[in-house]
Amino acid sequence: xxxxxxxxxxxxxxxxxxxxxxxxxxxxxxxxxxxxxxxxxxxxxxxxxxxxxxxxxxxxxxxxxxxxxxxxxxxxxxxxxxxxxxxxxxxxxxxxxxxxxxxxxxxxxxxxxxxxxxxxxxxxxxxxxxxxxxxxxxxxxxxxxxxxxxxxxxxxxxxxxxxxxxxxxxxxxxxxxxxxxxxxxxxxxxxxxxxxxxxxxxxxxxxxxxxxxxxxxxxxxxxxxxxxxxxxxxxxxxxxxxxxxxxxxxxxxxxxxxxxxxxxxxxxxxxxxxxxxxxxxxxxxxxxxxxxxxxxxxxxxxxxxxxxxxx
Amino acid sequence: xxxxxxxxxxxxxxxxxxxxxxxxxxxxxxxxxxxxxxxxxxxxxxxxxxxxxxxxxxxxxxxxxxxxxxxxxxxxxxxxxxxxxxxxxxxxxxxxxxxxxxxxxxxxxxxxxxxxxxxxxxxxxxxxxxxxxxxxxxxxxxxxxxxxxxxxxxxxxxxxxxxxxxxxxxxxxxxxxxxxxxxxxxxxxxxxxxxxxxx
Ligand code: SF4
Ligand code: SF4
Numbered sequence: 166x167x168x169x170x171x172x173x174x175x176x177x178x179x180x181x182x183x184x185x186x187x188x189x190x191x192x193x194x195x196x197x198x199x200x201x202x203x204x205x206x207x208x209x210x211x212x213x214x215x216x217x218x219x220x221x222x223x224x225x226x227x228x229x230x231x232x233x234x235x236x237x238x239x240x241x242x243x244x245x246x247x248x249x250x251x252x253x254x255x256x257x258x259x260x261x262x263x264x265x266x267x268x269x270x271x272x273x274x275x276x277x278x279x280x281x282x283x284x285x286x287x288x289x290x291x292x293x294x295x296x297x298x299x300x301x302x303x304x305x306x307x308x309x310x311x312x313x314x315x316x317x318x319x320x321x322x323x324x325x326x327x328x329x330x331x332x333x334x335x336x337x338x339x340x341x342x343x344x345x346x347x348x349x350x351x352x353x354x355x356x357x358x359x360x361x362x363x364x365x366x367x368x369x370x371x372x373x374x375x376x377x378x379x380x381x382x383x384x385x386x387x388x389x390x391x392x393x394x395x396x397x398x399x400x401x402x403x404x405x406x407x408x409x410x411x412x413x414x415x416x417x418x419x420x421x422x423x424x425x426x427x428x429x430x431x432x433x434x435x436x437x438x439x440x441x442x443x444x445x446x447x448x449x450x451x452x453x454x455x456x457x458x459x460x461x462x463x464x465x466x467x468x469x470x471x472x473x474x475x476x
Numbered sequence: 477x478x479x480x481x482x483x484x485x486x487x488x489x490x491x492x493x494x495x496x497x498x499x500x501x502x503x504x505x506x507x508x509x510x511x512x513x514x515x516x517x518x519x520x521x522x523x524x525x526x527x528x529x530x531x532x533x534x535x536x537x538x539x540x541x542x543x544x545x546x547x548x549x550x551x552x553x554x555x556x557x558x559x560x561x562x563x564x565x566x567x568x569x570x571x572x573x574x575x576x577x578x579x580x581x582x583x584x585x586x587x588x589x590x591x592x593x594x595x596x597x598x599x600x601x602x603x604x605x606x607x608x609x610x611x612x613x614x615x616x617x618x619x620x621x622x623x624x625x626x627x628x629x630x631x632x633x634x635x636x637x638x639x640x641x642x643x644x645x646x647x648x649x650x651x652x653x654x655x656x657x658x659x660x661x662x663x664x665x666x667x668x669x670x671x672x673x674x675x
Contacts, residue, residue, distance in 0.1 A: 174608040179647050205655045210554040212602070214580055214595035217501025219668045220573075223602070226664060269667045273660040322556040332560055358519045360553035365617055366594040367551050368524045374553070398640040403638060432644040442645045 183440025304432030307348030514558030589603030606655025
């Protein structure tokens with residue numbers, strides 16, 4: 166299978182580890198990701214504060230470019246995913262809508278038809294690849310690892326016609342994590358906002374919301390929080406030292422992308438999953454789930470070659 | 477039309493305000509029956525001056541000045557919980573964003589609150605680079621906001637350790653990435669601004 170790929174701004178800066186681990190995991194299952202050439206920012210949750218039309222027109226340029234590549238575009242960042250999905254649904258709704266967006270694209274040589282599907286990697290892994298295929302490739306079962314899954318707001322909200330998971334109690338990441346052999350602890354704040362979008366303009370609220378999440382995970386005795394959003398990750402990982410200081414509470418909880426966790430179980434070496442990029446050190450976990458033969462194959466490049474040597 | 481609207485404007489209320497918000501993307505406004513589900517779930521409500529339910533009502537009533545000066549829309553974290561749960565399908569999160577856009581449009585740059593400064597800076601960066609460069613956003617928003625110089629310095633100093641961590645973990649290059657066909661992105665901004673001026 167081949168998909169067009171929209172990394173988005175966060176994945177090339179503060180969350181490179183999400184980008185590289187997504188690429189690695191997709192590669193391991195022979196799913197090809199072709200990056201949309203010269204893509205632009207989707208507008209995040211901020212373009213709308215200049216104008217609603219702008220919040221549709223910015224991702225429309227990306228969507229139009231994706232239409233030339235494949236029938237499905239994959240976007241790991243939930244904000245980007247929502248924005249692309251939103252303009253697709255807007256364009257599909259009526260001819261007037263489509264014309265309006267194409268008018269906003271006038272002079273760029275691009276036109277959008279709304280014919281590509283917009284999907285999140287979680288959706289692809291669960292519904293297109295399937296858990297059985299995922300299970301077949303596991304080399305290092307994550308037995309004994311206790312985690313909570315944190316979805317944040319944007320993956321399954323707001324209200325598009327297409328959602329791949331339950332809006333109040335999503336389970337896709339739980340099912341993947343369980344398949345990998347880890348245990349998932351009960352967690353009531355699965356979809357509670359982390360405060361990320363107001364981190365710069367309203368730090369008080371942002372830090373409080375993030376701390377609530379960290380505290381519950383800690384009390385649940387989790388060893389890590391598994392996430393799927395760059396902004397959630399930034400709020401919980403990079404801001405964790407600040408939160409600890411503000412609330413006088415030593416949290417020290419690694420925040421790991423679900424793609425990194427899958428990669429770990431597939432036996433992909435941690436350097437190729439970006440574990441070194443995490444601000445809260447996760448080496449306690451990666452050390453425990455190393456592929457069996459760890460020496461002498463450092464330079465080998467293909468995942469296949471490694472899979473033979475490790476089992 | 478214009479005139480009859482103006483005649484109904486009493487006590488500083490602006491009956492057109494509601495339509496202004498709808499035009500800016502705030503759909504479903506008039507369907508609200510004030511149940512308070514939105515407020516009940518809102519994670520940021522304790523920091524807001526008015527609750528989401530109140531904001532919706534105030535917009536319907538045409539309390540333009542009060543709404544545009546409220547902090548609530550800028551405290552809203554765009555989490556969409558309210559919008560998802562609203563039994564009347566009111567697009568509350570979109571209404572909050574619409575209010576932000578109107579409030580930014582009418583603020584003079586000297587009166588930039590941190591919230592307004594943040595969103596203006598965001599669009600400035602995307603207009604110039606086509607992509608967002610997060611460290612630049614933080615700096616720009618801080619310098620643009622009307623907070624005191626002392627506060628700004630304190631804020632930036634507090635952010636230094638985080639910046640160091642990012643560099644240590646090689647999270648990003650020091651140079652922002654730029655869209656090659658940046659003129660296309662700028663064209664979109666210009667088209668949108670022209671279209672909106674007409675509508
Ligand atoms: S949940 Fe919907 S109907 Fe209820 S008060 Fe909020 S906006 Fe109005
Ligand atoms: S979208 Fe805004 S108003 Fe609605 S629940 Fe979230 S923070 Fe509150």
